[in-house]
Amino acid sequence: MTDDTDTTDERTDGGETGIVPPDDETPAWSERKARKQGLSRLTYEYFERARREDQDLRQQSSYVERDVLGFPAWPHEMVRNLALTSFFVGMIIILSATLPPHIDAPANPSSTPEVILPDWYLYWSFGLLKLGFLNPELSLLGGEKLMTDRTYGVLANLVVVGIVAIVPFLNKGSARRPVEQPFWASVGVAGVVFSFTIAVLSIKNLVPIEEGLLNDLTFLLPIVAGFISYAVLKSMREGYMFNLNRRYYRLRPPK
Amino acid sequence: MSADEDKYPSESGRRRFVKGVVGSAALGSVATGTAATIEMATSAAGAGGGITEYFAIENTDGPAPRGMPIVPIEIRNDNEIHGVWPEPETRTIQGQEVTVAETDIGGTTYSTTWYQYCGVQTYEGIQPDADQDNAFRSTGGTYDWQDDVDDGSVMTLDMFDDYEQWGNGIGRDGLGKPAVANWRSEGDVQTIPVQVLRSPEVSKMIDGEGKYSSLSGDTRSFLEAATQDDVMAWLNKCTHFCCVPGFKAFGGSARFGGEDSVYCQCHQSIYDPFSPVKRTFTALPRSE
Numbered sequence: 001m002t003d004d005t006d007t008t009d010e011r012t013d014g015g016e017t018g019i020v021p022p023d024d025e026t027p028a029w030s031e032r033k034a035r036k037q038g039l040s041r042l043t044y045e046y047f048e049r050a051r052r053e054d055q056d057l058r059q060q061s062s063y064v065e066r067d068v069l070g071f072p073a074w075p076h077e078m079v080r081n082l083a084l085t086s087f088f089v090g091m092i093i094i095l096s097a098t099l100p101p102h103i104d105a106p107a108n109p110s111s112t113p114e115v116i117l118p119d120w121y122l123y124w125s126f127g128l129l130k131l132g133f134l135n136p137e138l139s140l141l142g143g144e145k146l147m148t149d150r151t152y153g154v155l156a157n158l159v160v161v162g163i164v165a166i167v168p169f170l171n172k173g174s175a176r177r178p179v180e181q182p183f184w185a186s187v188g189v190a191g192v193v194f195s196f197t198i199a200v201l202s203i204k205n206l207v208p209i210e211e212g213l214l215n216d217l218t219f220l221l222p223i224v225a226g227f228i229s230y231a232v233l234k235s236m237r238e239g240y241m242f243n244l245n246r247r248y249y250r251l252r253p254p255k
Numbered sequence: 256m257s258a259d260e261d262k263y264p265s266e267s268g269r270r271r272f273v274k275g276v277v278g279s280a281a282l283g284s285v286a287t288g289t290a291a292t293i294e295m296a297t298s299a300a301g302a303g304g305g306i307t308e309y310f311a312i313e314n315t316d317g318p319a320p321r322g323m324p325i326v327p328i329e330i331r332n333d334n335e336i337h338g339v340w341p342e343p344e345t346r347t348i349q350g351q352e353v354t355v356a357e358t359d360i361g362g363t364t365y366s367t368t369w370y371q372y373c374g375v376q377t378y379e380g381i382q383p384d385a386d387q388d389n390a391f392r393s394t395g396g397t398y399d400w401q402d403d404v405d406d407g408s409v410m411t412l413d414m415f416d417d418y419e420q421w422g423n424g425i426g427r428d429g430l431g432k433p434a435v436a437n438w439r440s441e442g443d444v445q446t447i448p449v450q451v452l453r454s455p456e457v458s459k460m461i462d463g464e465g466k467y468s469s470l471s472g473d474t475r476s477f478l479e480a481a482t483q484d485d486v487m488a489w490l491n492k493c494t495h496f497c498c499v500p501g502f503k504a505f506g507g508s509a510r511f512g513g514e515d516s517v518y519c520q521c522h523q524s525i526y527d528p529f530s531p532v533k534r535t536f537t538a539l540p541r542s543e
Contacts, residue, residue: 109446110394110435110491112498114505116521130522132318149318150495205507205523 039180039237046248053252117203124195127202128160129153133215164191179240182233190226197221302353303383304376304540309369310477312489312517313532317524319495321534323517324369326438326449326488327360327481328391334411336391336451336486338438341365343383356383361480362473368538370447370490373497376539380439380447391436391451391488397504399423401434410436412484415453425503426514430454433502435491448491448499450517456529457485467529474531489528493519494536502528 071077118126132149147155171184178185197218200207204214263269311322327339341358348355357366367383370376380387391410395401400421404414415432422428431454440446460467461479470478481487493500500519508518508525517526 108394108396110437110448110499111397111501112520114507114520116498129318148320150320153318205510205520211510 039241042241043176043180043244044174046244050248050252115206120199123199123202124160125157125202127198127200127218128156130201130204131156167191178229179233179236182230182237185233186226186230189229190222193225194218194222299543301376301540301542302351303355304368304371304538306535307366307368307371307538308364308533308535309366310363310474310481310531311534312526312528313530314494315516315525315527315530316512317495317519318522319493319519319524319526321494321536322526322532323489323492323494323500325481325531326370326490327365328451328483328486328488330412330483330486331390334413336410336412336488337389338391338449338488339365339481340367340389340439341383354383361477363477363533365481371538371541372494372536373492375447375490375492377445377542378440378447379444382541385439387439387441389439391434391438391449392440394435394437394446394448397435397501398433400432410434410451412453412486415486418453418485419455423503425506425508430503430515431456431485433504435501436488449488450491450502451486451488452502452528453484453486454529455485457482457487460529460531470531474533478531487528489517493521493524495519495522495524498522500524500526 117123129150131153135145135147135149135152137143137145145152167187171181175181175184178188201214201218204211207214209217265271310325312325314320314322329337329339331337339358339360341356343354343356345352346355347353355366357364357368359365367381370381375381379385392407393401393404393410393414395404395406400423414434418432420429421432422430431452434451436449436451437446438449456467457478459465460470461475461482463470463475478487491499491501498519498521500517502517503514505518505520507520508514508516511518511523511525513523513525517528519525
């Protein structure tokens with residue numbers, strides 16, 4: 001705080017702590033990644049300009065921002081943490097004391113339950129193991145399959161996880177909302193729908209749809225959903241642009 | 256000698272030498288310690304497995320890699336259904352004494368290694384010299400008709416008297432009467448599940464009648480020796496993930512074409528009990 005005496009203008013009180021006020025770390029317009037496409041560029045510039053105007057207003061005001069970023073771990077945070085911890089430990093003790101323990105009879109080794117499934121959030125992977133119908137019987141091998149159905153199912157998992165991992169590299173994502181990039185948004189929609197249909201496929205023994213139809217729907221529904229969302233998003237662009245302009249100029253009328 | 260003078264300059268090679276000795280000693284002791292820990296914490300791999308040729312009920316659909324092994328049966332005391340368990344003998348194989356139980360059934364070498372998969376190889380009853388008799392004992396819960404039979408009572412021929420007409424609304428009636436049983440599992444040991452089926456198709460298969468005319472001669476001679484009074488049996492462990500399937504046990508099997516076959520409800524594998532085939536697999540070693 002030695003510089004305090006030299007300072008004439010208003011400034012924050014954290015001059016030497018190395019804490020940088022948020023405004024200093026936001027890059028200038030020119031430093032921002034250049035948006036090349038029309039709509040996303042327009043959107044971006046509008047939002048950026050609005051942000052800049054807000055920033056200018058903040059700087060003009062006489063309010064002194066204090067950069068208190070948190071409370072000390074001891075005692076402030078620790079007292080709060082102890083209170084929360086004792087609450088939950090108490091809940092556990094009360095629940096374990098009041099609820100009677102439940103232990104099922106031992107499993108019958110001579111029978112497996114009729115319905116046997118993994119947890120629901122693993123259905124998609126379980127469904128990928130049931131893609132034996134896509135495993136081609138190659139005439140080159142005399143009608144034999146190149147790999148067994150179970151190897152095929154495991155490889156299908158690798159393919160899906162691989163695609164999920166690759167997509168962020170294919171599209172670096174300058175868009176912030178689906179309408180700016182309808183193609184990638186519809187790819188995402190197709191992926192979400194596929195994760196649902198493949199989960200349904202995994203419980204095909206319970207779904208009252210004929211097996212062949214279910215197999216087809218599993219792969220066709222995501223494509224259909226992708227096309228529909230592409231069409232919808234494409235047609236939403238005009239309205240979105242109009243809305244953007246209207247809101248912008250209502251809030252900040254041209255000078 | 257001044258305090259900051261190096262007593263062992265690097266030209267002398269002394270430090271490099273000491274680092275080498277200390278480092279190799281450390282690495283060596285880590286390796287020895289790891290080996291000793293693993294040796295202490297794990298049990299020996301066991302013996303008595305290997306490549307085994309066996310007769311199976313064919314796997315016709317689903318992810319299972321091969322069929323389930325047929326259990327040869329014999330009728331004792333005119334009525335009781337027993338599985339065949341060969342007399343154990345000790346042989347020296349590759350310098351190791353191994354207990355082997357195998358015999359010739361209809362020209363095929365029948366060995367208890369047929370059942371050494373899916374963890375069954377660790378069951379007490381699968382040891383060739385286990386203190387167990389070979390009767391099939393009833394286990395209820397799967398078929399309604401077995402609710403009238405006491406659990407653990409020995410399966411007898413007369414329980415299957417109506418096998419030529421029997422049906423439970425799943426698939427076609429008259430294909431045979433199935434039962435769930437356990438085998439060599441008396442006492443506080445793990446249960447070896449077995450399915451027993453008395454079916455008029457069994458004698459047709461042996462005679463090679465109709466659609467069974469394509470069965471090979473050694474298959475038919477094996478069946479003839481391994482079945483009796485139309486009763487056949489197989490180890491009821493799906494070769495895929497070791498679930499317990501069932502013949503005409505699950506209504507959902509009709510959607511996968513398994514209503515007249517053995518259907519595994521976990522991953523929709525289907526086995527055809529009326530299609531005995533010779534298969535090969537690698538039997539896992541029994542635990543000692």
